[in-house]
Amino acid sequence: MPDFDVVSLPETDHVAEGDTAPDFTRPLVDTEYWEDRSLDSVVDGPTLLVFHPMDGAFQATYLYNTVDEHGWAEDLDVVGLSVSTPYAHKRLLGERAEGVRIFSDPGAGVIEEYGLAHDIDGMTGITETRPAVFLLDADRTVEYAWVASEHPEFPDAEAVDDAVEDLLD
Amino acid sequence: MTEPQITLYRLQACPYCERVVRTLNELDVSYRSRYVEPMHSERNVVKRVSGARSVPAIVDPETGVTMSESANIVEYLEGTYGEGGA
Numbered sequence: 113m114p115d116f117d118v119v120s121l122p123e124t125d126h127v128a129e130g131d132t133a134p135d136f137t138r139p140l141v142d143t144e145y146w147e148d149r150s151l152d153s154v155v156d157g158p159t160l161l162v163f164h165p166m167d168g169a170f171q172a173t174y175l176y177n178t179v180d181e182h183g184w185a186e187d188l189d190v191v192g193l194s195v196s197t198p199y200a201h202k203r204l205l206g207e208r209a210e211g212v213r214i215f216s217d218p219g220a221g222v223i224e225e226y227g228l229a230h231d232i233d234g235m236t237g238i239t240e241t242r243p244a245v246f247l248l249d250a251d252r253t254v255e256y257a258w259v260a261s262e263h264p265e266f267p268d269a270e271a272v273d274d275a276v277e278d279l280l281d
Numbered sequence: 282m283t284e285p286q287i288t289l290y291r292l293q294a295c296p297y298c299e300r301v302v303r304t305l306n307e308l309d310v311s312y313r314s315r316y317v318e319p320m321h322s323e324r325n326v327v328k329r330v331s332g333a334r335s336v337p338a339i340v341d342p343e344t345g346v347t348m349s350e351s352a353n354i355v356e357y358l359e360g361t362y363g364e365g366g367a
Contacts (some may be wrong), residue, residue: 145315202318216322
């Protein structure tokens, strides 16, 4: 018996392949400023939409290291989303995630709508997101979806690579 | 969504920025807010568009005007979009 716990997360009715990714408006942060943007106005071609735990959590750090290592932002638009503030996103973007922009959703309304909400034991009042990756085409159709079913869990980078390659071909 | 008339570079809770916002609202001029960092050295985008790192700063593509300093901006907005303006 291992002496650590990987927690299974309950089933969730999340946004899935074939769905149209629900539109939303939130502050979108780049390395210079943030402004209210709708997802619809951001998606004008293949786009990787990445939901990640709050900035500073190792899951967010690892995820953006993977984005950088695989050069996804060079191949298509990569936009992240977490409950962290725009100020925290700016700090993160100063250190990693080259070419990425990140939505700020502190009230977790978008996270709830996508079916990704996750309560973290011992952080009362904070709704977190499960890690999730959605590959969208230009009209926001979800071509590939991965949503964590365990805590913690990381996306299969090779599967994302393949999905990106398929969509860009 | 139509493009807003004015792009306003602003700082959260900056009274000079709020003054410009009040004027934009009074004149019913559409605008979008771009928030920048409190640290002066982190405001390269504002320097790039307006030549200075101070906020508020506005860009008005309609007239080609870019401007900083809230008193100047308010005067410009009232002159351009107020009654009797162009």
